[in-house]
Amino acid sequence: MLANYIAFVFGILGTGLILVAGIGIVRMPDLPTRMHASSKAGTLGAILLLVGVAIAFMDADVVWRVVLIVLFLSLTAPVAAHMIARAGYRSGVPLARETVIDEYREACGSPEAQPDD
Numbered sequence: 001m002l003a004n005y006i007a008f009v010f011g012i013l014g015t016g017l018i019l020v021a022g023i024g025i026v027r028m029p030d031l032p033t034r035m036h037a038s039s040k041a042g043t044l045g046a047i048l049l050l051v052g053v054a055i056a057f058m059d060a061d062v063v064w065r066v067v068l069i070v071l072f073l074s075l076t077a078p079v080a081a082h083m084i085a086r087a088g089y090r091s092g093v094p095l096a097r098e099t100v101i102d103e104y105r106e107a108c109g110s111p112e113a114q115p116d117d
Contacts, residue, residue, distance in 0.1 A: 003055050010052030017045030029096035031088040039081030043073050 024037025047070050054066040089095075089104060 007052040007056035010048050014045045014048030017041045031093050032085045035081040035085040043077040
């Protein structure tokens with residue numbers, strides 16, 4: 001009985017973080033910040049939901065699959081978001097007007113990715 005309440009809490013927290021990730025994708029001004037919002041909050045939200053599923057079912061097969069999915073998400077989602085943001089930057093997707101410091105421009109020698117003015 002207590003496990004169901006704990007699973008419910010994990011489910012609500014995970015759903016809330018996925019909602020925050022969705023709002024971040026809509027509200028953030030440029031590609032790198034959108035990718036940051038989706039990768040961090042979305043990944044953590046999905047992991048919390050999966051932990052809730054593992055607690056609710058308490059089956060060895062389900063727990064093993066949840067562990068594998070959590071490892072896969074933890075390894076691939078941040079790397080994929082970084083690579084998508086990097087490809088967007090290098091292809092010339094403009095940064096937000098609020099961007100003050102662009103340290104990556106000097107590192108990659110890409111003068112075309114500058115804030116919109």
